[in-house]
Amino acid sequence: PTPATPPAPSAAPTRRRPVGAVDLTPRPGAAPPPPAPHMPAPRTPAPHTPAPHTPAPHHQAPHTPAPRDATGPRTAAPHTPAPPAAGPHWMPPETPVETTTRLRPVRSRHPLRAAAAVACLVLGLGLTGGAAAGAWLVGDSAARTSGGDRFTEARGLWHTVPVDTLFPRTLDGEGAGPGGADRTWTRVAVAPDGTCAGAFDPLLLRTLRPVGCERVVRATYTDATSTSVTTVGMVFTTADRAGMTALRDRFADESLDERTDLLPRTLPGRGTVAAGFGDAQRASWRVSVLTDVPVIVYAVSGFADGRTVEDAQPAAEAMAEGQTSTPAQAGLGHDADGIADRIERGLRTTATTGKATQDPR
Numbered sequence: 001p002t003p004a005t006p007p008a009p010s011a012a013p014t015r016r017r018p019v020g021a022v023d024l025t026p027r028p029g030a031a032p033p034p035p036a037p038h039m040p041a042p043r044t045p046a047p048h049t050p051a052p053h054t055p056a057p058h059h060q061a062p063h064t065p066a067p068r069d070a071t072g073p074r075t076a077a078p079h080t081p082a083p084p085a086a087g088p089h090w091m092p093p094e095t096p097v098e099t100t101t102r103l104r105p106v107r108s109r110h111p112l113r114a115a116a117a118v119a120c121l122v123l124g125l126g127l128t129g130g131a132a133a134g135a136w137l138v139g140d141s142a143a144r145t146s147g148g149d150r151f152t153e154a155r156g157l158w159h160t161v162p163v164d165t166l167f168p169r170t171l172d173g174e175g176a177g178p179g180g181a182d183r184t185w186t187r188v189a190v191a192p193d194g195t196c197a198g199a200f201d202p203l204l205l206r207t208l209r210p211v212g213c214e215r216v217v218r219a220t221y222t223d224a225t226s227t228s229v230t231t232v233g234m235v236f237t238t239a240d241r242a243g244m245t246a247l248r249d250r251f252a253d254e255s256l257d258e259r260t261d262l263l264p265r266t267l268p269g270r271g272t273v274a275a276g277f278g279d280a281q282r283a284s285w286r287v288s289v290l291t292d293v294p295v296i297v298y299a300v301s302g303f304a305d306g307r308t309v310e311d312a313q314p315a316a317e318a319m320a321e322g323q324t325s326t327p328a329q330a331g332l333g334h335d336a337d338g339i340a341d342r343i344e345r346g347l348r349t350t351a352t353t354g355k356a357t358q359d360p361r
Helices: 109-161 204-213 241-254 326-330 332-353
Strands: 170-175 183-194 215-223 229-237 284-289 295-303
Touching: 109 215, 109 229, 109 332, 170 204, 170 332, 183 332, 204 241, 241 284, 284 332, 295 332, 326 332
Parallel strands: none
Antiparallel strands: 170 183, 183 215, 215 229, 229 295, 284 295
């Protein structure tokens, strides 16, 4: 179709509208103008410059209708609103970037990585619990085994421990003398290990036969005044705990440690104050059957000058209050008991820790 020829302009001159004045009055029957697209304002506000005020004229320009084509209705011109004037408190609108912070996306956990973490945790807990249980079991087993091993190992101390550990050169007998007096004993002789046949009389040897006699070690001590001498010995047996317990009960029930026909023999020391210490000089003695180690500890005391004693007494009896016998008056019972006690303590300590400690009490 051919567009219609626009009408001829009116002969009357048309006064031009002032710049800046926009007629916003809707025309009757015209469609509303489409909304203008939103144009975001710049982030940085423009410097404030007040616009000059131009007063609008008191009269309006005559309405000029929009051109109409030949085939369609009249079309309104697009309306573009003017930007707001910058006033003293005007601020540009915020943009979505300023009101909303974009969050960093979180990566989803890989299922294999989570499974591996759980497996490591379970494995760590299992290893920790297993180690604790193993330590407890091993410790408990070691505690049960150590008692039996200690008893068995003590049987070989006569050749695995130095002589100065079994028989120290000096023994401190604090409060071990008559009336709580202090005593000090010095070693003067040591015998090589031997058999029980040379250390005991036949009757005592027969009494000890049920526990067996593996080896005997002996030493002789003298007091600080060199007036008394004491032989102390240890019999290492082949018996177990039950055998040692049975022998101890027999000694207690039959008072075998009080019989003068069961005295241990002495160990004289050639060239020492104990040179004349023989069987006739035996005055007091003590025999102890131990059950925590397979050992029998004994001690027999007498005078260093070689005098004979007719009324020999067990150490426990000679130490009793009110005794007037020769061994009791001379304190020979205290010598036999004190020396045997300290040798026995050292043996127990050595069997337990492998080290001997001297307890002055």
